[in-house]
Amino acid sequence: MMKKHSVLLKEELCAGCTNCVKNCPTRAIRVHHGKATIKGDLCIDCAECIRTCAYHAKYSMTDSFEDLEDFAYPIVLIPPSFYSQFRKLGPEEIKACLTKLGFKEVVDVSLAAEALSYKTAEFLDQYPGIFISSSCPVVVRLVRLLYPELTDHLIPFKPPVDLMAEKARQDALARGIAPEEIGIFFLTPCPAKYTNISNPLGLEKSHVDRAISVSLAYQAILEVRKEAGSGQEASGGEEARPEEGEEGVLPYRGMGWGQSGGELKAMPETVQGKSLSVSGIHRVKALLDEISRNNIKGIKYFELTACNYGCVGGVFNVINPYQARYNLRRLELKGRKPVDQDYSQYNFELPKKFEELKIGQLDSNLEKAMEKFIQLEKEIEVLPGLDCAACGAPDCKTLAEDIVNGLASRSDCIFLLRKQVGELADRMSALAHELPPVMKKDKKDR
């Protein structure tokens, strides 16, 4: 089944408030008939609505561990941010748990992250102009939708998860595993990376087969630990320590990618010196505004992530992003150098160019669009400009646009409705005082 997005609504929980509507960075949500509905073509899977909803009506689903049964040879990819969820369990213990859960192979996406950092640095040396990291799918979707003029500035390489998925599959095939037996699973920190499986960016088909949310994986790992009598992550025990000889074996540098700034830290200092990291969708938007009007000077590369503090801020994570940053930083500090690997094993190039989206135009014909624009100006003039969102649209300008596009009406505005009712009452009152000619004045109270 082709799914365009993965954010869902529990209708019975939706109170019809407009918190999500107001906070949506692409103005994709409207409350209609008391329920918040998402306009699919405007949604970028940023999960801001999930974060904002006080009633927990917005949520997202992923695949589950039951899906392991679909494949004889399931492989799991661990994203850099996953390790941030554990303070006492080290990477090797976490991997052992996942093996016990039924995965034949446990692979670090951080390896591909290290390779991509190297490849990106090389690319930035070669090409003039400014570039934006394309590793966060929400940022890619945001640029294509609202900053189409910057689409060509997105790095034209696959993100670490796809690089690693492709390589893991090739490696398994090379070892003689049958194609239909291989299932590539990803432990996703966010709905956007789940969406990428059914709706990939720059690829015809995703290299990932299934994605399980970090929260499901976290619970499963705790179960494994309990059964083994090893105690829960939450109680007692020492913080994970580097084991002897681990340096250079595990991709600690790549693990840094799990939080904002980590991608840059995995790059040579020459690149770091002319780059900037920004996280959080609203800050990313503000920055893209400045880039778009050429008001950012001297910066060559932008590491942008939609969640606050990067992937550690993804909505599927279990622990708070502050603790997660600390946990991850401790791992990252162990990686003074990247793992020695042959970067040519990765197939970096995206088969398809990122394309700009043409959504939100009044009309494809300029003349017709102008006519609608004039109408739009009139509607904006009529509306009160209070941006109260009681109409179900985020602000008056958006309601005006919905009216012009035939999706809403002026009476959706409670202030205009009140005014109309008032005027109607006045007219009724005036009418009531107009006497039929057959009646005499002194008999009017009859």
Add this chain to the structure above:
Amino acid sequence: MQEKLILQNKIAKGDFARGGETSSNLKELLRKLGIQSDKNRRVTIVTYELEMNIIIHSHGGEIQVYISSEKIRVVAADTGPGIEDLEKAFQPGYSTADDEVRDMGFGAGMGLNNIKHYSDELEIETGPGQETKIVATVYL
């Protein structure tokens, strides 16, 4: 399609808080009108430079934007004090902005050059003590 006025904004001297508002609104508007993104970006950059010029250098002014099937025209008109030496104003790095403005990161002396670079046509009417009118055109 005949040329139509699509945006008109008054801009006050020294109003840095609203700097960029005109170009941001224009960008959103042109997107709605279905203007190609690369043309939109050029018009946005030109308009941003023009509005910042009015804020930094002039006594205040106004920006008007016109659109037709063939082109977009951005007209920036202020009430003075005029550009002293137009030739110098086009020299990269030349600026009459005071230190305070430069400390804010503006007035780097690239404004007019940028406008010229991103527009297809540029007309400037100015002189010492006079009003300045700049018309930048981007063909669609």
